Amino acid sequence: MSKTPEPYCWPHKHLLGLQDLSAADILFALQTAVGFLEVSTRSVKKVPALRGKVVANLFMEDSTRTRSSFTLAASRLSADVIDLSGKGSSISKGETLRDTGRNIEAMGIDAIVCRHPLSGAAVQLSRAVNCSVVNAGDGQHEHPTQGLLDIFTIARQLGRTDFDLTGITVAIVGDIAHSRVARSNLYGLLKLGATVVLVGPPTLLPRTFADLGCELSYSLDDVLDRVDVLNMLRIQFERLTSQAFPSVREYATFFGLTTKRLARAKPDVVVMHPGPINRGIELDSQVADGPNSVILSQVSHGLAVRMAVLYLVSGAKHQADSL
Amino acid sequence: MRQIADAQRVSMLIDQLADAIKQDMSGTTDPWAIVGIRSRGDLLAQRLAGRLNFDHIGVLDITLYRDDLSEIGMQPIVRTTEIPFAIDRMQVVLVDDVLMTGRSVRAALQSLMDLGRPRRVWLAVLVDRGGRELPIRPDYVAFDLAQDDSGLGLASDNRVEVMLQPTDPEDGIVVCSSDPQVSIS
Numbered sequence: 001m002s003k004t005p006e007p008y009c010w011p012h013k014h015l016l017g018l019q020d021l022s023a024a025d026i027l028f029a030l031q032t033a034v035g036f037l038e039v040s041t042r043s044v045k046k047v048p049a050l051r052g053k054v055v056a057n058l059f060m061e062d063s064t065r066t067r068s069s070f071t072l073a074a075s076r077l078s079a080d081v082i083d084l085s086g087k088g089s090s091i092s093k094g095e096t097l098r099d100t101g102r103n104i105e106a107m108g109i110d111a112i113v114c115r116h117p118l119s120g121a122a123v124q125l126s127r128a129v130n131c132s133v134v135n136a137g138d139g140q141h142e143h144p145t146q147g148l149l150d151i152f153t154i155a156r157q158l159g160r161t162d163f164d165l166t167g168i169t170v171a172i173v174g175d176i177a178h179s180r181v182a183r184s185n186l187y188g189l190l191k192l193g194a195t196v197v198l199v200g201p202p203t204l205l206p207r208t209f210a211d212l213g214c215e216l217s218y219s220l221d222d223v224l225d226r227v228d229v230l231n232m233l234r235i236q237f238e239r240l241t242s243q244a245f246p247s248v249r250e251y252a253t254f255f256g257l258t259t260k261r262l263a264r265a266k267p268d269v270v271v272m273h274p275g276p277i278n279r280g281i282e283l284d285s286q287v288a289d290g291p292n293s294v295i296l297s298q299v300s301h302g303l304a305v306r307m308a309v310l311y312l313v314s315g316a317k318h319q320a321d322s323l
Numbered sequence: 324m325r326q327i328a329d330a331q332r333v334s335m336l337i338d339q340l341a342d343a344i345k346q347d348m349s350g351t352t353d354p355w356a357i358v359g360i361r362s363r364g365d366l367l368a369q370r371l372a373g374r375l376n377f378d379h380i381g382v383l384d385i386t387l388y389r390d391d392l393s394e395i396g397m398q399p400i401v402r403t404t405e406i407p408f409a410i411d412r413m414q415v416v417l418v419d420d421v422l423m424t425g426r427s428v429r430a431a432l433q434s435l436m437d438l439g440r441p442r443r444v445w446l447a448v449l450v451d452r453g454g455r456e457l458p459i460r461p462d463y464v465a466f467d468l469a470q471d472d473s474g475l476g477l478a479s480d481n482r483v484e485v486m487l488q489p490t491d492p493e494d495g496i497v498v499c500s501s502d503p504q505v506s507i508s
Contacts, residue, residue, distance in 0.1 A: 010398060031400075032400070032401050034403055035384060035386070035387075035401035035402050035403050035404075036401065037403075038403055038404050038405070039387075042437060042438055043437075043438065043439060044436075044437040044438070046437070047387035047388065047434075047437070048387065048388055048433070049386075049387040049388075049392055052393070053393075077387075308401070311387075311398055311401070312398055314398070315392070315398030
């Protein structure tokens with residue numbers, strides 16, 4: 001056996017958010033994901049690690065890429081997957097999340113991957129069931145696997161193979177207020193030593209975010225030349241209830257990453273987007289498809305990260321108090 | 324913990340393995356690859372490759388293929404498998420440091436088959452400890468403790484460990500008394 005300096009063991013039965021994880025946990029999850037990258041390059045893209053386990057996808061909100069990424073991740077680990085979505089199921093008949101969870105669990109499920117429009121839904125679910133719960137996005141709270149895959153992509157792109165992000169400045173641009181991606185990224189990036197600047201119009205960038213240890217800026221142009229990463233968030237029209245900005249065109253003018261703006265950034269700046277892109281709003285097409293963009297790497301890294309997460313939570317000791 | 328081979332002996336044992344493999348290699352015109360099982364077999368494979376002329380060298384991590392994953396509770400660390408070549412139609416020498424139950428080798432074989440279809444897989448181990456739980460037999464053994472005439476008086480729960488630089492401070496083979504640590508090597 002190899003001599004590892006500290007005998008680290010992944011302690012979490014659930015993955016609910018990056019806020020709950022220590023820096024060591026995040027590092028371990030990312031390092032585990034490195035081992036899973038190669039699986040997707042084989043002729044047989046499957047390993048038997050979760051053979052005989054069952055993963056349930058419980059998605060109460062529209063999602064294509066996250067759901068298919070989790071489905072593929074589970075099947076590459078040889079787990080069986082069942083898909084449950086909000087529409088056309090008993091959830092739309094008024095069943096509570098707690099009841100839904102307990103009923104799914106009664107079928108002998110080992111892990112539930114949950115997406116829900118309400119913040120805190122995954123935490124509630126984890127308290128109701130005995131199986132593992134992986135948060136695939138809950139309202140405006142967290143989207144931990146997206147946070148992990150974004151950090152994974154940043155570290156690999158910038159050659160930080162040890163995932164130490166000290167000295168790297170990441171700008172997260174857009175609708176910070178409603179974004180679970182921004183929160184998960186923020187918690188994770190700060191724990192790994194990165195500097196984070198949140199950028200957006202004042203209506204979408206609450207001042208209280210500064211308390212979390214990041215910088216705030218209302219102007220993309222002001223921060224453009226000093227950041228290493230630009231993570232451009234999607235304008236979530238489905239979550240914007242008030243008039244947060246006068247018009248989409250105005251937003252694009254001030255916060256859209258155009259070719260012209262990109263020319264003023266560092267030449268090797270990493271351009272990211274969690275998808276789906278509103279082309280011409282957050283990103284110009286030439287930027288989205290250009291050499292700085294790592295958007296498609298984010299998607300393929302997402303698969304490895306989700307395999308790692310499913311593998312880790314399914315092995316955690318089943319402690320009553322574990323989160 | 325007591326030492327049963329020092330650095331010089333280990334070097335001789337590796338030479339022995341290399342010589343035995345060399346004889347079979349000269350018999351075919353197929354491409355040959357050497358693949359070591361983490362986390363000592365890979366070092367051993369490198370040493371052998373330094374003595375022989377292999378077309379390809381690879382490293383196999385068998386964690387995801389272990390047959391005891393659902394029993395041991397905590398998930399063991401996953402490291403990378405690095406086999407950057409197609410193993411189809413190749414003669415593949417699979418290398419591990421110690422052969423005991425045969426479960427690591429079973430996992431490694433399954434993993435190799437998922438990567439392609441080698442023409443033949445050979446098994447080379449530095450030490451055969453005995454204690455097989457599966458019908459697996461090595462093609463090359465340098466130090467055979469499976470025969471009872473080794474005179475070492477190994478108890479059935481003794482573990483044999485191979486130390487190799489640079490992972491360990493120096494080369495050697497040691498016998499440790501029983502250890503609760505879960506291991507299938």
